[in-house]
Amino acid sequence: MFFARTARLQIRAVDTSDGPAWLRIRSEYAVLSSSTFGYVVPPGPSTWEHNKKWLEDALFAGFVEVKEEFAHLRRVLPDEEGNDPEPPKEESEKHIQWERRQRAVGFVLLTVPPKNRDAQLGLLFSTSWHNLGLGTELMRWLVPYAFEQLGMHRLSLEVVESNVAARRVYQKVGFAEEGRKKGAVWQDGGWKDIVLMAILEEEYWAGRNRHTVNATSTI
Template identity: 35%
Template sequence: MFETERLILRAYRDSDLGDMLRLRNNPVTQRLMTHDYILPAGIKYIESVQKWATESLFAVIVTSKPGGDFMGLCHLQVPSRKNRDADLGVAFLPEYWGKGYGTEAISFVVEHGFRWLALHRVSLVVYEGNTRAIKVYKNLGFREEGRKRKANWVDGKWEDIIQMGLLEDEWPSSPGVTHRT
């Protein structure tokens, strides 16, 4: 278990499954988590959560401090260990948006990845319509590296899928980041 100023980041427990389904089945959050159809998640999602918890390099459930309320999740997956490039994933329930919790969790996870997991880079994919997340990522030093144009059909229109990345030697100079020693 890890702690930041306002958060507890801990391992997944089977008792989190209901909260994970609540996060995934919320149409507002689901459209930001996948470019697949917006459908209620069922048994296949349950299997994917269990796989996510065991196969991610670093996966945490984000809870509030001191209450321990489920807020969301954050993880690093490494498709190819040779290149030390991890894919960042993050999702929070809407009631926690706009309060800096995502920034706090992502900052911790990215720093942990560079400092303790020997990552060289952290990559992510974000949808063009998720302007709040794009702003957070840019404030943490992520740079746009590519754009898959009109690749996601959402709310009756096409939007781009944006690829962003951050290198280990860029992290200490990222604006707005408070580093732990």
């Protein structure tokens, strides 16, 4: 059962069987280097158990997959070729699990410290699904959900300055840069800033109202 759907995506609760998908996505160098401020090293066998508690404690944690009719958009990574062959459809359980792995886009979560309703956004997105607009699609669902359904006051995030694509997505849905941690991350042979970005509820509602007015004026 899915919690929510967008045009091409399905979001559901994370469950214990999602460990392999989490580890596979976390093992992608491009994903790990853009989503961690620590050492970029392959995740160990205990990584899922550690992160599972983090996901369980989050206000919202969602497993994101692409709808079946869009599965063909997935880009096969070079190191995946021949590593995950499709099992015969007669082996229904194995085939279902294989399809599930192929359609796994990533994970999204909101963690909220007590009192201030400031949700920290975390996003893990497989490079197999980059450059298709799916990140923007997911965020255009998540931001209204956080403000309209969860009653958040702020959405906040931190992103390395070199992750230009992610910053562009966040800006599209209303996030603005609030400041920087100068030279906070050693990446690719140099020091990079961590960019602090956020959107406030009043900014979200103002943008939503402008969109409504503009849409009405064109009718």
